[in-house]
Amino acid sequence: MRTAQDDLTGRARLRDAAIECFAAQGFDESLRAIAARAGVSAGLVRHHFGSKEMLRAECDATVLQRYRTLKTESINADPASLFAQLPASREAGILLVYILRSVRDGGAAGREFLEHMVAEALEFSMDAVARGLVVPSRDEEARVRHLVRQSVGGLIVQLAMHPDTQLDDFQGVIEQFYADSMLPTLELYSEGLFTDRTYLDEYLAYVAGTNNPPAGLAGEQLPR
Amino acid sequence: MRTAQDDLTGRARLRDAAIECFAAQGFDESLRAIAARAGVSAGLVRHHFGSKEMLRAECDATVLQRYRTLKTESINADPASLFAQLPASREAGILLVYILRSVRDGGAAGREFLEHMVAEALEFSMDAVARGLVVPSRDEEARVRHLVRQSVGGLIVQLAMHPDTQLDDFQGVIEQFYADSMLPTLELYSEGLFTDRTYLDEYLAYVAGTNNPPAGLAGEQLPR
DNA sequence: TAGGAGACTACTCGCATGTATAGCCATGGG
DNA sequence: CCCATGGCTATACATGCGAGTAGTCTCCTA
Known part of the structure; x- marks a missing residue:
């Protein structure tokens, strides 16, 4: 038919x-x-x-399917950007904006997109840890969820600050976003932010005092 | 009148x-x-x-004014959260959600809110650096803009994933967000993500090769 | 060549919204 | 006492929306 x-x-x-x-x-x-x-x-x-x-x-x-295709076609290993310079073409830019809008507006589609990205990033991250490129986390999934949420959210904010961007110019906005974020991201990923581990250790001690182990704290979201 | x-x-x-x-x-x-x-x-x-x-x-x-009042009333110094546990009351929760929606939808109000937060965070960050709590950045403003954008964006995504949250339950969602994000954030801020500085150094060398000094790269956004 | 299936359009309907108009009515100063 | 001011309501209007209906046109086939 x-x-x-x-x-x-x-x-x-x-x-x-x-x-x-x-x-x-x-x-x-x-x-x-x-x-x-x-x-x-x-x-x-x-x-x-x-x-x-x-x-x-x-x-x-359609967008999800094309996004998957685009991802599997271009296998690159740049841990600096979880999006792996997606908007290389106009078509890819449209897909990315569509996905950002889906997440932004909530709903089933946005949640599905986000979960897809989390699964991708988790696989990628665990591989990077195994290869010794990335420090291990006490809760890999929580870290990945956090990083994906922050990255997608950052792009959504950037998109919101340029509401009159045409679809053809969108690559430029994304490139500007990466240019603005590259140095802070690399600094943060390479050198951290705090000068000592006091806050982390205090939090770990606090969590150890409760009956909630850190690993099981951030698995599923709130049950609506 | x-x-x-x-x-x-x-x-x-x-x-x-x-x-x-x-x-x-x-x-x-x-x-x-x-x-x-x-x-x-x-x-x-x-x-x-x-x-x-x-x-x-x-x-x-009105929201901006109340937000300012709330901020100046409760002066706390917790560098782990740039929002300083804002939603302590129902009223504050409503303000935060309103601000998040403003940023999310773009427009002048959202941009104003964001710039206000950036200015606050910049002042706070430079003080923390001066006191030796936070490692210095090669571009303080770029780092602050990045962190604010990511934090606000992360909250926007969290909000989008719980679209049916009532205004009274919103504090719970925010607390859940902080509970989920606390460990990854503290890990990232204390221990970084990469095991070595290769990516950062390569980027710094690349930037040094251009006529754009890193400090002047991320000042103003795209001129619409 | 006749016929039918499906792509496609013009038109209409009910509905929700922001805006505009006219008027009610309680209060308070002369 | 009285009536004018202004908070407030009821109602109407114009517009744009998604959805529905009926019909035209164009192939493809028997």
Whole structure:
């Protein structure tokens, strides 16, 4: 019925236009604007997808799939950036902005994206620890969750501070973000922030005094 | 004309209700919902504020002022958290969520909040460096901007992952966030992440090769 | 060549929103 | 006493939205 062939028809144009509109303007962008970008009428969305919600779901799935493809294609090992210079092309930039907006707005799609990144980063991090590049943590997953949350959040803030960025200029904003963050990140990762271990040791002693071992403290999030 | 006395009338109730609604539901919350929370009619918003935009502006100013008051009241010196356990009360929790939403959605208010936090943190950080508690950075402002952006962003992501959090439960979510982040943060700040300085030194050598000194790299953001 | 399935459009409907208008009514100074 | 000021409400209006309906056009096939 619905094969990969008809991805050349208006259905695919509509889906791709929706992804670009959602990335550029947010998920509240109207169906009429999406249809206009695709060069079709608004009613065609209903004809092909049934509702805006189902169009959104298909966009989510498509973006996640393309993100996975892009990740597996470009295997690089730069521990300085958990995103591994994703926005190398306009297409990748759109994907990244779409994902950032998904996380920003919450919901199932954003949570799925985030969990995907955590799983990726956890695998990467444990490998880096095993190879002696990264110091071990008392709770690897908690550290990875923290780093991913902070990194994604930092990008979201950067995106929010440049709301009028066009999709084509977005690579520039990301590059500026990395340029701004590279030195502080490398300093922090290489030299830390505190001059002594007092705060850490005091916290470890405090935690050891409770019945909560540090390793089991930060596994799952709050159960809604 | 409009003195501090009439803050006991419906005008203040409307403003406070708007702040709570904006924090709980976002800035797209309807005037009718805000008026309902305040126990007045929707038309009163126009009567007192002229438009929704001007109501929003007054909410922004009020939140910023209360945030400043709260900050100057509670002077504490805990370098582990740049937010200094702000949400100690329900009122403070509402302020924090409002600020996070402002930054999240971009715009002038969010940028103002962020710049305010950067200025605070910069002052605090330079003092900590002078007292020998924190290692110096090659670009103090860039480091502070980075840390503030990451911290605020991390909270925004945490907030997005718990979209159905009530305003009263929000302190719990923040406490959970701190509980999850405390160990990774202290580890990172005390022990760093990399086992050696290779990446940092390579970057410093690379930057030294260009005409851009590291200190001047991350001052102002992109000129829109 | 006839016919039918599906891509696509024009138009409409109900709904929610921000804004605008007209008026009620309690209070307080003449 | 009286009436004007201003807080406040009820209602209407214009707009833009997603969703629904009916119909046209274009191939592909029997």
